[in-house]
Amino acid sequence: MRWQFGQTRSQAAERGEGAYPLPADAAHPSSVAASGAPIVEMRGITKRFGPVVANNHVDLTLREGEIHAVLGENGAGKTTLMNILSGMYQPDAGTILIRGRETKIATPADALRQGIGTVYQHFTLVPNLTVIENVALGAEPGFLLDLAAAERRLAQLLTDFELNASPHTEIRHLSLGQRQRVEIIKVLSRGSRVLLLDEPTSVLTPVEVEGLFAILRRLRANGVAVVLITHKLEEVLDVSDRVTILRQGRKIGEIGPEVISSGDRAAIRQRIVEMMFGGAPAEAPSASARASGAANGSTLLALQDVTALGDRGEVAVRGLSLELRAGEVFGIAGVDGNGQKELGEVIAGQRHVTRGRVILDGQDITNKGVAACSRLGIGYVTDDRLGEGCVPGMSVAENTVLKMVTRSPFSKGFWLNRGAIEAEARRLIGQFDVKTPSTATPITALSGGNIQKLLLARELAMNPRLLVCNKPTNGLDLKTAQFVLRTLREQADAGKAVLLISSELDELMQVSDRIGVIYNGQIVGIFERAAADLEAIGHLMLGGRERGVA
Amino acid sequence: MSGRERLRHAAVPFAVSLLAVFLACLGGGLFLELRGKDALHAYQVLIERGLGNPGQRTETLKQMAPLLIISGGLAIALRAGVWNIGIDGQFFVGALLCGIVVPELAGDVPRAIVILIGAIAGLVGGLLWAVVPGILRVRWGLNEIITTLMMNYVALNVTSWLVKGPVRDPERVAPETKQIPLSDRLPDIPGTSVHIGLLAGLLVVVLVGVLFRSTVLGYMFTALGRNRRAAIHAGLPVGRLTLLALLLSGAFAGLAGANDVMGVQGRFSGNWHPEYGFTAFALVYLARLNPFAIIPFAFFFSFLMVGGQSMPRRADVPTYYIGMLEGLMLIFFAATVALERLWSRATRRAPEDAPLAIGAASAAAPVSAESDAGDGAVSAPQNTALSAGETR
Ligand SMILES: Nc1ncnc2c1ncn2[C@@H]1O[C@H](COP(=O)(O)OP(=O)(O)OP(=O)(O)O)[C@@H](O)[C@H]1O
Ligand SMILES: [Mg+2]
DSSP states (O other), X not given: OOTTHHHHHSHHHHHTOTTOOOOSOOSOHHHHHSOOOEEEEEEEEEEEETTEEEEEEXXXXXXXXXXXXXXXXXXXXXHHHHHHHTTSSOOSEEEEEETTEEEOOOXXXXXXXXXEEEEOSSOOOOTTSBHHHHHHTTTSSSSSOOHHHHHHHHHHHHHHTTOOSOTTSBGGGSOHHHHHHHHHHHHHTTTOSEEEEXXXXXXXXXXXXXXXXXXXXXXXXTTXXXXXXXXXXXXXXXXXXXXXXXXXXXXXXXXXXXXHTTOOHHHXXXXXXXXXXXXXXXXXXXXXGGOOOGGGOOEEEXXXXXXXXXXXXXXXXXXXXXXXXXXXXXXXXXXXXXXXXXXXXXXXXXXXXXXXXXXXXXXXXXXXXXXXXXHTTEEEEOSOIIIIISOTTSBXXXXXXXXXXXXXXXXXXXXXXXHHHHHHHHHHHHHTTOOOSOTTSBGXXXXXXXXXXXXXXXXXXXXXXXXXXXXXXXXXXXXXXXXXXXXXXXXXXXXXXXXXXXXXXXXXXXXXXXXXXXXXXXXXXXXXXXGOOHHHHHHHHTTOOOOOOO | OOHHHHHHHHHHHHHHHHHHHHHHHHHHHHHHHHTTOOHHHXXXXXXXXXXXXXHHHHHHHHHHHHHHHHHHHHHHHHHTTOOOOOHHHHHHHHHHHHHHHHHHHTTTSXXXXXXXXXXXXXXXXHHHHHHHHHHXXXXXXXXXXXXXXXXXXXXXXXXXXXXXXXXSOTTOSSSBOOOOOXXXXXXXXXXXXXXXXXXXXXXXXXXXXXXXXXXXXHHHHHHHHHOHHHHHHTTOOHHHHHHHHHHHHHHHHHHHHHHHIIIXXXXXXXXXXXXXXXXXXXXXXXXXXXXXXXXXXXXXXHHHHHHHHHHHHHHOOOTTHHHHXXXXXXXXXXXXXXXXXXHHHHXXXXXXXXXXXXXXXXXXXXXXXXXXXXXXXXXXXXXXXXSOOOOO
């Protein structure tokens, strides 16, 4: 048990609260895992945003040494509940008890002092500071940072969490998975006994997810209470001891460790899904998602020997060639960071091509820029929905037309047509079931999944011939994810071409006609779906050599 | 959004700005007291000399004109995330160009035409002075904070050299351009003794307000300023927008120069060094980049400038006192905005929807001129507009 460094420093420990001492040995995780004493009890929590009741009399108890999954469809109120626990919001009604004592959590800093640490979906690290500086920032007593001392104390924590990077690396050079670990380390180093993770796995590769879960299990063994929000049920069944399900702001039910550990995954899964959606879930591959007319479609897009650099000047796309046919969904499988994001950006005209050509329907569009590509009928749904997908501080309606504001009817020459913008936003919100109080709501008030839906809706509204989607189901609940996949399939069936970049093989297998595996900036294998072999794909994704059937 | 909520949305930021102003005055007063001065008396003098009698009120109203014109332009730049620190230089060049052109025409053409040409001269002068930093920024990703600042010094030296030599009124010894005859200066607003520059200023501010509310260009400026990466992603013409924002704010600064030459000074003089740049920054920030809020703040700052002129003599306060007050306002503004965010977070709303605040501004201070222009298409988040080139 080595990462108790933070704990010894924590104020809770200084107050000498009896419940805190950690087990001396972490060798027997499962023995502690069964429900410990409650650390946090939320009772009757209610939170309204205007007309929306985001949380409606929700109870939630977090126990020592337990991983507690909070599930629910997009907009069910999961993030809001966590924001209340982490001091971001004040509840309109309800109480929070910490170790049996009623407590007010005024600010995030306050939450941290009470031992509640949060890893936000959008990281809070300072990109230009090193790992050690970030972790020490605000944690060390006193005004000046004593980095040397901080480093000594953190060294153990860093090795324990297998950061695999020097503590002197600047954050911006780390992968998302590594950054997340730094976030966790940072929070734990302040002595958190409750760890809140809001969709932590959505940015991770499967291997990184495994790594994260290993960390969570170790924390559990040390008596930390972990809250895990995710839309991936398999993950839930893998690690959690207890599940709470929210629907439309209400707590629908809770499934305890007795049931979870009973082992009948299919039955539990079914039950969870029913509780989440209050009825039969959209079942996976439907007939329409299987249609195929790809074989005889003509080539719509051709990449010829394309090379492009990544953000840090490294070669991200390496002499890549690829042909996309009208009428097909072409899946790109690969471990994050192998150039798939840059590939999408090249096609969208958003990234400079240093060598090679991009040809759309016979026309050379190499380095024509985003606006030209968009006008020629290329749509691109980015995976970075807050970073570049939308403009914070602008409303839902304004964000809806971000890409088409210069087009009719949203503007007439110099003038905006606010009426048309409003109408379009309404139409898309209705069509894609985006949950928002109104079109005038700031985009950042929408739940993650609803922003994602809006980004896709906005792209489809421009009726592109070719749609590039990077992780379009990221952060979507099961039902909505299926809706999105179906929509992509329909686009292809209507004669469009879809390039679907995803790290989830399941969804690629479900809707793609062909799957290309990207590794180190190159397509290392292309599989027809019928002939696709998960094992071979997985092997290639990790850099294995043999070529697939083209 | 309900009416009440909308009101709250508008009222809270305004109240925060007022609080900052109040705290700054309080802090400034404390400073005076600590130095053994009579703060109450000093403020009395300020109010008397700024608003005390009709003459002073006229002065205050006149002084609003350049503040309004400059702030309108600056609001465009800042909304688009472009840091035009070169207001003073652009002002000078516009003023000088106007001072050169107008006396040549005076007497031969109708006054309206003279004034129109003078205004155009001011606009062009200010715009030209913003061209170089604009191109450096868009083509090579050079930080406009640095380049516009440098251009201020160049402007000061170039105009003072010109007015000592080539464009000096040969009949005078002082470094001055020819005098504009009274009959060709800006006329007064009928029924007042305030020249029409005030109307021009109000017009500029209203136009900028319309720009943001109702035009595609204003929408694109705002999107660019709030999230540069999103603007790139959406295919907005980021480079051209950046350049245009800088040019427009430069042109308006130049127009303000023309206003002062034709409305107040009557000529461009080498001994005349108004410095509106910092005041305009404070003003536009307190107005939260909202054009309509600029109007009351312009009135207030104008009052400070006019009333403040008498303070050193009559109340024995340091000459830099008003400048210090403006600085304090910005500091308190930053602090109150931070508090407001905390408060709004604690009560109801997500922090992101707080209007653009100087918090971002101070964070964006020119600490690093690191350029990420290499691949603008994928540059880091850039509310700060420190650098970054065109999309590709
Ligand atoms: N600051 C806010 N202002 C207005 N409405 C908000 C705000 N925050 C959340 N909401 C609304 O509250 C509801 C719940 O949102 P929340 O973010 O908690 O959902 P979620 O369960 O986390 O969804 P997701 O799975 O999509 O992340 C949504 O309808 C959302 O629009
Ligand atoms: Mg959420």
